[in-house]
Each structure stands twice: as structure tokens, then as C-alpha cells.
Amino acid sequence: MKSSRLVSILLLLQTRGRLTAAQLAEELEVSVRTVYRDVEALSAAGVPLYGDAGHAGGYRLLDGYRTRLTGLTTEEAEALFLTGVPGPAAELGLGSVLAAARLKVRAALPRELREHADRVSGRFHLDAPGWYADADETPHLTAVADAVWNGRVLDVRYRRWREPTDVERRLEPYGLVLKAGRWYVVAGPGPRTFRVDQILELDVPGTEFTRPDGFDLAAYWTAYQREFHERLHRDEAVVRIAPGTLPDGPVGRAAAADGTADEDGWIRATVPVESLDRAHDDFLRLGTAVEVLEPPELRARIAETVAELARRYT
Structure with a gap:
């Protein structure tokens, strides 16, 4: 919708500063010509927006101009409150900060959107850890998070699965990832992935490091998971699956993907x-x-x- 797109342009310029028409078009997934028309509409509505020509040009708002307009839809307000995960925030030492931020956002919402947000909070609860595993003790999580935020090197004694199990490592922590209730730190050089609960000792010598330009934590983690599964499942087994059954997990997926039925109704995969x-x-x-x-x-x-x-139970 055009009205939603106009709000998005206004907020993008307010939060990011100068942006070219091409950058706005890429963000909004529209044509550059559409951006030109939208900018003209904003100017006609009295928004103090102007453009500069040249290599370093682009659109920007008049210095000091701010809008209190958020343009939140009902679905956006609901999604915003669904993302608040108090458990992980508390582990990072941000529990009270998150609670205060949610309270401020809730107070700023119109009554109708506030009611929808309250409904989400009352009907959805996110609990990341699995049923059959105790929560990992991560006594050094707060220190690791602080080092990630401030770009400081960590000297750690780390326990790994192969010999020698306890090793000394100097880490440049790029980011933290929470996966299935377990915290991982992605750190250079490399980068490589380490379980935070396996850090036995930690020291912060005060040395700063520079995070690599363009490092994308989400993209790294997606690639890491894909490579992990490729390394994990290197062997294969041929099985027959009984008629009328479709087990969960790899067996069920293999049967659905390329299973072939035998004459007796069993599926080979x-x-x-x-x-x-x-x-x-x-x-x-x-x-x-x-x-x-x-x-x-x-x-x-x-x-x-x-x-x-069979012998045991006979």
C-alpha cells in the first residue's frame, strides 16, 4: 500500500540519514520511479525532505526534523511483543531493560494496538530449551556478551570433546547465538563457533579488536548449520518401512523424498x-x-x- 510505503520512506530517512533513490527502492522492493513519485508525495504533504545530486547525493530530511509517527499496524504490534523473550534477555543481564522497553512501547501504542499486544503476551509463551535436558549453566555468558558488545578480546580455557580436552584460546567474539536453549559465541580468528557453557575460565585483558567489515552473523550461522549437517550425516543406510507407518525424523523425510514401494507394501528408502x-x-x-x-x-x-x-526376556 502506498500509505505504508510513504511511512517506511520517512522512517528509513529518519533512522539512517541520507539514502539514494536506488537504496530506498531496494529496501522497499519497488522501482526507482516509484520512489521518485513517493518522494514528491511526501514533499507535497509538507515533509521537509530534499535531495542532493552527484556521487554523494541522495534524499535526506531537514536537520532536526523528527516525527513521532510509527505507522505500526495491528500485525506489527503483535509481532513486536511476540519477539520479547524474557528468559534469554535475563541470561544476558538485560531482563529489567527489556521489561522497561516493553512498558514504554506499550504506553506509546494506541488503545486498540495495546489490546492486541496484550493479547499476544497472554496467549503465546516462548520456551526455547528441550524437554529432556537440563538448562546449561553459563556463568560466563554476561562477560562474553559484554566483550561482544564492546569489541574486546577474551582469553579462555575451553573444554572440547576431543583430546586434549582443555585448551587455551584467545577469542575475538563477533556475536552470540541462542540455539535450542544453548548459547554459542562466534569468534575469530576464523571465525569459529564455541559453546559458552564449555568456557571453564575467562579473562578480559582489555585488548580491543576490529570486527571484520561486512560480517553477517545470521548468514554465518545459516552456513555453519548447513555444513554441520553435511559433516554429520556422511554415511547412509538402506531401510524398509512397514506399511501404514511414516516415522518422524530422517527416516520419514527419506521415505517422503525418494522412497519406493515394494510389492508387499513396504517402502524402501x-x-x-x-x-x-x-x-x-x-x-x-x-x-x-x-x-x-x-x-x-x-x-x-x-x-x-x-x-x-529376546534371550533376556524369554
């Missing part, structure tokens, strides 16, 4: 697996719904376990 040990445990949990055909060593190991269980 190739499933990516992390390791023989993990696959042995995962397939046993599925009971009689799945039969492992390959690799032979995995099939033999499951058969041995089933035979032992």
Missing part, C-alpha cells in the same frame, strides 16, 4: 546416518516399523541386539 553407533540406537527406537537392509554390519549389529533382548 536410503537414510543419511551420523555413525553406526548412533544409527543402531535410532533404528532400534523405531521397533518393528523399520527393517535395516544395509550396510551389513549395521544390520548384523541390530540383529545381535534384538537376539540378546
Whole structure:
């Protein structure tokens, strides 16, 4: 809608300063010609907006001009209050700050939008950690967050899974990520990813570092997860799935993606697996719904376990 787009242009210029027509068009996903028309409409409405020509040109608002207009829609107000996650904010030492910010935003909303925001807060609660795992103790989280914010180097003693387990590392922390209730710090050089709860000791020597230009934390994390899963599932197992069943997880996804039906109604599929040990445990949990055909060593190991269980319960 044009009215929403005009508000967006006004707020973009207010928060970012000078922007070219091309930059505004990219932000709003419209043509440059549309931006020209919208700017003319804002000027006609009395908004003190002007443009400069040349290489360093662009549109900007008159110095000192501010608007209290937010242009929040009902859906935007609801989404805003849905993003407030008190648990992680409290872990970062920002619980009271978040509460105060939400209170101020709520007070500034019109009555109708305030009622919608209250409805969201009362009907949706976000709880990130899983059911069957205790919350990780992260005593150094606040110090890591402070180093991320202020661009300070960290000297840590870190526990990893392979030998030697306890190692000394100097980190340049670029950002923090909360994944399934667990905090990770993305740090240079590299960058690399470290679990915050595995930091045993931490020292802040006071040395500052420069964050790489253009580093995108969200893009890094997306690529990291993709590479992690590719490294994780290097092996494959061929299985048969019983008629009328479609297990969750990798087995179900493999069956839906490229499963083929045998004459007896069983579905044959190739499933990516992390390791023989993990696959042995995962397939046993599925009971009689799945039969492992390959690799032979995995099939033999499951058969041995089933035979032992049969002897034990006879």
C-alpha cells in the first residue's frame, strides 16, 4: 500500500540519514520511479525532505526534523511483543531493560494496538530449551556478551570433546547465538563457533579488536548449520518401512523424498546416518516399523541386539 510505503520512506530517512533513490527502492522492493513519485508525495504533504545530486547525493530530511509517527499496524504490534523473550534477555543481564522497553512501547501504542499486544503476551509463551535436558549453566555468558558488545578480546580455557580436552584460546567474539536453549559465541580468528557453557575460565585483558567489515552473523550461522549437517550425516543406510507407518525424523523425510514401494507394501528408502553407533540406537527406537537392509554390519549389529533382548526376556 502506498500509505505504508510513504511511512517506511520517512522512517528509513529518519533512522539512517541520507539514502539514494536506488537504496530506498531496494529496501522497499519497488522501482526507482516509484520512489521518485513517493518522494514528491511526501514533499507535497509538507515533509521537509530534499535531495542532493552527484556521487554523494541522495534524499535526506531537514536537520532536526523528527516525527513521532510509527505507522505500526495491528500485525506489527503483535509481532513486536511476540519477539520479547524474557528468559534469554535475563541470561544476558538485560531482563529489567527489556521489561522497561516493553512498558514504554506499550504506553506509546494506541488503545486498540495495546489490546492486541496484550493479547499476544497472554496467549503465546516462548520456551526455547528441550524437554529432556537440563538448562546449561553459563556463568560466563554476561562477560562474553559484554566483550561482544564492546569489541574486546577474551582469553579462555575451553573444554572440547576431543583430546586434549582443555585448551587455551584467545577469542575475538563477533556475536552470540541462542540455539535450542544453548548459547554459542562466534569468534575469530576464523571465525569459529564455541559453546559458552564449555568456557571453564575467562579473562578480559582489555585488548580491543576490529570486527571484520561486512560480517553477517545470521548468514554465518545459516552456513555453519548447513555444513554441520553435511559433516554429520556422511554415511547412509538402506531401510524398509512397514506399511501404514511414516516415522518422524530422517527416516520419514527419506521415505517422503525418494522412497519406493515394494510389492508387499513396504517402502524402501536410503537414510543419511551420523555413525553406526548412533544409527543402531535410532533404528532400534523405531521397533518393528523399520527393517535395516544395509550396510551389513549395521544390520548384523541390530540383529545381535534384538537376539540378546529376546534371550533376556524369554
